[in-house]
Amino acid sequence: MTIGEYIATNVDSNFPLDGVLPFKTKEQYFKKGSMVTDYGETEKYIYFLKSGVVEMTLLHNEEEKIFEFFFHSSFFCAYTSFLNQKPSDIRIRCLGDCIIDIIEREAMLAAYETSLVANKLGRIVTEQLFLIRSKREKDFMTKSAEMRYTELLKCRPELFKLVPLYKIASYLGIHPESLSRIRKDIS
Amino acid sequence: MTIGEYIATNVDSNFPLDGVLPFKTKEQYFKKGSMVTDYGETEKYIYFLKSGVVEMTLLHNEEEKIFEFFFHSSFFCAYTSFLNQKPSDIRIRCLGDCIIDIIEREAMLAAYETSLVANKLGRIVTEQLFLIRSKREKDFMTKSAEMRYTELLKCRPELFKLVPLYKIASYLGIHPESLSRIRKDIS
Numbered sequence: 001m002t003i004g005e006y007i008a009t010n011v012d013s014n015f016p017l018d019g020v021l022p023f024k025t026k027e028q029y030f031k032k033g034s035m036v037t038d039y040g041e042t043e044k045y046i047y048f049l050k051s052g053v054v055e056m057t058l059l060h061n062e063e064e065k066i067f068e069f070f071f072h073s074s075f076f077c078a079y080t081s082f083l084n085q086k087p088s089d090i091r092i093r094c095l096g097d098c099i100i101d102i103i104e105r106e107a108m109l110a111a112y113e114t115s116l117v118a119n120k121l122g123r124i125v126t127e128q129l130f131l132i133r134s135k136r137e138k139d140f141m142t143k144s145a146e147m148r149y150t151e152l153l154k155c156r157p158e159l160f161k162l163v164p165l166y167k168i169a170s171y172l173g174i175h176p177e178s179l180s181r182i183r184k185d186i187s
Numbered sequence: 188m189t190i191g192e193y194i195a196t197n198v199d200s201n202f203p204l205d206g207v208l209p210f211k212t213k214e215q216y217f218k219k220g221s222m223v224t225d226y227g228e229t230e231k232y233i234y235f236l237k238s239g240v241v242e243m244t245l246l247h248n249e250e251e252k253i254f255e256f257f258f259h260s261s262f263f264c265a266y267t268s269f270l271n272q273k274p275s276d277i278r279i280r281c282l283g284d285c286i287i288d289i290i291e292r293e294a295m296l297a298a299y300e301t302s303l304v305a306n307k308l309g310r311i312v313t314e315q316l317f318l319i320r321s322k323r324e325k326d327f328m329t330k331s332a333e334m335r336y337t338e339l340l341k342c343r344p345e346l347f348k349l350v351p352l353y354k355i356a357s358y359l360g361i362h363p364e365s366l367s368r369i370r371k372d373i374s
Contacts, residue, residue, distance in 0.1 A: 060329040067325070080321055083314055089325065112307065119306035120299065126313040127270055133320040136269055138254070138276065140327060141360070142247040173328070 001073040003101055011120045022115035023107040028100055036092040036100070043081035043088055044105045049074055052098030053162050057091050066170040068132065069095075069163060075125045095163065100147050145174045146182050188260035190235050190288055200374075209340035210294040215287050223279040223287070230268035230275055231292050236261050239285030240349050243281045244278050253357040255319065256350060262312045282350065332361045333369050 009017045025048070030036065036045055036054060049072050056068040056076070067090060070076040082105060083090035111118035139148050149172055152159065160167060169179040177179060194202045212235070212338040217223065223241060224230055236259050243263070254277060257263040268275035269292060298305035315366060326335050336359055339346065346355060356366040 049280075051268060058325060058329060065328055080318060083318060112310070114303070116301070116303050116306060119303060121308050123299070123306050123310035126310060126317055130313055130317045130320060131267060131270060133317060133324055137320055137324045137327070138245060140324070141252055141254075142245060 001050070006048070006073060006075075007117065007121055010134065011124050012117055015117060023103050025101040025103050028075050028102055029093045030098040030100060032096050033095055034094050036094065037078045037081075037088055037090070039089065039091050039156040040087045041078070041081070042085055043078040046075060046077045046082065046102070046103045046105070046108055047061040047092075048101040048168075049067070050099040050101060052100075053095040053165065054092055054098060055163075058089050064091075064170075065173075066167055069159060071158065071162070079129060093162060095167075140173065145172055145178060148172050149179065149182050150186065188237070193235070193260060193262075194304065194308055198311050199304055200307065203221065203302060209305040210290050212288040212290050215289055217281045217285040217287055219281055219283050219285075221281050223281065224265045224268075224275055224277070226276065226278050227274045228265070228268070229272055230265040233262060233264045233269065233290045233292070233295055234279075235288040235290070236263060237286040237288060239287075240282040241279055241285060241356065242282050242350075244280070245276050251278075251357075252360075255355055256346060256358065258345065258349070266316060282354075287342040332359055332365060333372075335359050337370050337373065 001009075002017075003021055004015065004017050004019055007019070007021075008017050027050070030052070036047060037045075039059065049070055051072045053072075054070050054076060056070070056078075057064045058067050059065070068076075076092065078088035078090045078092060080086075081090070093181055108118070108122070114121060139151070143151070152168070152172065165179060166176045167177040172179065174182075188196075189204075190208055191202065191204050191206055193205070194208075195204050214237070218237070223234060224232075226246065236257055238258075238259045241257050241263060242253055243257070243265075244251045245254050246252070255263075258316075263279065265275035265277045265279060268277070295305070295309070299309060327336070330338070339355070339359065352366060353363045356363040359366065361369075
């Protein structure tokens with residue numbers, strides 16, 4: 001999916017599929033394992049993942065924990081750093097080869113000044129990101145690891161095809177052995 | 188602060204303080220302890236808190252846990268329910284007497300269709316809500332209860348004037364006795 005198709009599908013059905021975007025984009029190819037944004041960098045871009053998978057991690061006592069995964073046709077960046085322009089506590093890395101459209105922060109902010117469609121897009125993408133964070137926080141407060149696993153399996157089955165199990169365990173906040181036990185118990 | 192003042196301060200400095208809002212609002216007075224949105228209700232409104240404090244709770248094993256507090260001059264609602272129009276897992280209750288401006292969801296969605304300022308407002312409020320949720324989730328993943336407490340004390344000192352300690356303990360995800368111990372250790 002292109003950004004134009006994303007807008008036509010999720011933001012404004014009147015937007016032509018080949019319509020002119022209110023900001024410049026630059027397509028870039030990232031090899032598997034390469035870094036998009038590293039810890040301590042200040043985020044200067046928004047990214048649209050055309051193909052591939054990226055992971056977001058954060059550090060706790062030198063252990064890397066998985067914060068989120070993003071798949072094709074989604075916007076992502078170290079958004080807290082993008083918004084407050086402080087060094088990122090998040091690292092973004094490509095789990096496979098990725099094709100990514102890059103939007104400069106300054107171009108996005110300029111579009112936000114005057115463009116209705118840019119603001120709709122920013123609002124709707126941020127709503128989606130809010131829903132993800134809010135659900136995850138609530139899940140950690142109220143659900144067991146087993147419940148979180150079965151829900152993930154049901155709601156995001158593609159994760160299990162694209163991401164190794166030890167990373168899914170980290171995302172669920174449990175040890176890989178606990179995930180193996182849960183999977184064994186369920187099957 | 189009024190919504191017009193909020194927009195002029197946070198969204199668009201060209202917006203006149205007495206400018207016409209792109210949606211209708213209705214001011215309502217809520218007595219201390221009254222419910223704004225209850226568990227199971229589908230959220231039909233956005234609220235702007237002109238004065239007072241509200242708490243958001245969610246249930247875990249019949250125990251009520253505090254998810255968030257909101258203070259004057261902020262927008263709030265059961266936002267997940269507002270966005271997906273499913274029953275809310277969040278209850279919103281007034282901790283003191285509150286004056287609240289209410290915006291109907293349909294009016295907000297209509298404004299989103301054509302109004303630049305409505306979309307800027309929606310985007311910026313959602314960015315702020317994202318930042319809160321994302322920070323809290325990261326804090327739970329990487330910081331001790333003591334660190335979370337000292338940060339809260341530093342960043343949101345007004346909380347300690349307006350909210351009883353046992354509710355702050357619930358917000359921090361710890362027992363009231365643990366919070367007392369942390370406070371004693373620090374002093």
